Amino acid sequence: MGLFDSTRVLAGIALIVVGTLLFVPGILPSSAQIFTYALVPAAALVTIGTWLVGTSEGSPAV
Numbered sequence: 001m002g003l004f005d006s007t008r009v010l011a012g013i014a015l016i017v018v019g020t021l022l023f024v025p026g027i028l029p030s031s032a033q034i035f036t037y038a039l040v041p042a043a044a045l046v047t048i049g050t051w052l053v054g055t056s057e058g059s060p061a062v
Contacts, residue, residue, distance in 0.1 A: 012052030019045030 004010060022042035025035040 006056050008052050008056045012049040012056065015045045015049030015052065017049075019043070019047075019049060 019042045022038050022045065025031055026039040026042065028035075
């Protein structure tokens with residue numbers, strides 16, 4: 001069973017990618033205030049995606 005066989009892993013990877021893309025406009029020096037507000041959902045998406053990938057196996061997460 002490979003890493004990409006589980007839908008839980010694929011959903012986690014997708015959330016990590018989307019969350020990372022949301023970070024990019026907010027970390028630029030001349031970003032607008034709305035992009036600064038996007039950092040909170042971006043951090044939540046990356047956290048949830050990491051949790052999904054980390055707990056996808058039957059063994060305890062490290």
